[in-house]
Amino acid sequence: MDTEQRKLLYKLAVAYYEDGLTQKQIGKRFGVSRIKVSRLLRQARQEKIVNIHITPVDDANIDLERVLCQKYGLDEVIAVPVKNGQAVDFYHELGVAAADTLQRSLQNKEVIAITWGRTLKAVVNNLPAMTKPEIRVVQALGGINSPDVEINGSELARKLAQIVGARPILLSSPGLVASREIRDALIKDPQISRVIDLAARADIALVGVGALNLESLARRYNIISRDDFERLKARDVIGDIGLRYFNSQGEQVDDELHDRTIGLDLNQLRKVKRVIGVTGGPDKVESIRAALKGKLINVLITDDNTGKALLENSTA
């Protein structure tokens, strides 16, 4: 390119980026039409006369997060650094990161749906107190019988609401019942159906991701029976979100369990604009991958080891 031209681009760039003039002002000053200034400035960027450099923060996982974001089409990924695999720290770290992200997402009048699990408990416990009375916290899955009452959906929703200063909206029913008939009966109750409808319209959903294996709480706490477990396995189920089971493509699997579950289903969840999935661990990699493939989650909060594993291709 012409030296004169380069010089002009330089001058325009200085006027725009350093002196902060508007394109119109620059056009007037240099006797060029406003639109031409716009084009010349673009050219200056293309010609690398203007360089925009972003100082990287010293966090090794930034790249990992970005690549994951792109690979799975996510809105945001946070991969917290976990040196050793210590369990206590692990949940805490995930909880802190998720709490931060959740807090940032809160304005004043959202509807937040929440499921259950150890990770979500950590999220709730790391959230600072707020006063947001117009926010509603909705329990997205019925109650769970577990030794640790604090991971129960009702308890989590209640506590989250309390911390946020919001109104809790709870599901007064179990998450899983013995038969389809019972489920149907419960669902007819407006007290229940209304809550689920509200959860389906949530602005934000805070969910964990379960794996279908012997370590999973659902199995360890006998929430699903051994028969259920085996049957799901046979149907290539790989994990769940809120007891809604999916296969390796993140598709909802048609099983009678589905008809005994009371809570948000996966198709409803997919419609929520911001689904924050907080989860990690070696045994969960494949179920997380499936959930991501199925676009069940928009924001993934996990640890770096899990993140790295997700970058590699599925072994299945």
Add this chain to the structure above:
Amino acid sequence: MDTEQRKLLYKLAVAYYEDGLTQKQIGKRFGVSRIKVSRLLRQARQEKIVNIHITPVDDANIDLERVLCQKYGLDEVIAVPVKNGQAVDFYHELGVAAADTLQRSLQNKEVIAITWGRTLKAVVNNLPAMTKPEIRVVQALGGINSPDVEINGSELARKLAQIVGARPILLSSPGLVASREIRDALIKDPQISRVIDLAARADIALVGVGALNLESLARRYNIISRDDFERLKARDVIGDIGLRYFNSQGEQVDDELHDRTIGLDLNQLRKVKRVIGVTGGPDKVESIRAALKGKLINVLITDDNTGKALLENSTA
């Protein structure tokens, strides 16, 4: 600042500047309001997380030009490099630079006013041919008797118009007459007054700057008499633009010469949005400085030596 906060700023900056997302999209993705994205991006710039660097062009005068621009509140300054003080090259170089600037300023239907002089001749001679029939070139000062006919305003206006492919509008009168009465009579002629009126409404004025000294063409060609010269000197006149004389503050000086001159006066000139002054040389420094102080010129095209001299403070 918080590391988490820095990380967020980094992510937003990458999304905005590298991935080219809009602030609205980023807000949606990160669960933050659009307006907040705008504020955070500004913060990222303040915190130097985002650095905008402009590659300097290898032209030593860029800084000089910029400083001059600021010091005198000009729109633009071009200081062409002149190693040796060779006269021929000097006018040619100034002409090339001015022609480039003028050309850039031309759209399609401007009115260009032009005065006279050696420098302007060089400008016109370095302009490439164009076809802009809607442009009008107006002679801003009546004719001058000089040995070199090509520096005469009529000739310059005619030639400029021809090269641009535009319509010339000439002043059929001398630039300086013997008495106020003659001037008044000529001015009454609509043929003449209309031209001056048009010049006063010009979009662009192309002018030289004269010094009031013995080297000046006005004196050498005896355009102004020895008496005129001495009288002006006594009135602290320091230079002229188009035979309109001004003092060291660039203010028009009240002298009878003024009433014998036919052409644009300084107050009219000042109203033209884009006055391109093409001029330079050691003997002209102080008169250029005065013209700049008086805001008679918006765009200065000169040589680097003159530019440097203008940076220093007046000796007067």
Add this chain to the structure above:
DNA sequence: AAGTCAGGTGATCATTTGTTCACCGTTGGA
């Protein structure tokens, strides 16, 4: 010599961005 195609132009319109304002919650002090 006429046609046509590419490149560049400004006008117009739509989008994006920044600014201003009123509001709210918090904090620090009386």
Add this chain to the structure above:
DNA sequence: TCCAACGGTGAACAAATGATCACCTGACTT
């Protein structure tokens, strides 16, 4: 305990910017 000042917030508005379109010009082809 109350009040006032403050910082932060989004809504509404204004400004700036980018995208699209139709047009023109100049160069090359037929």
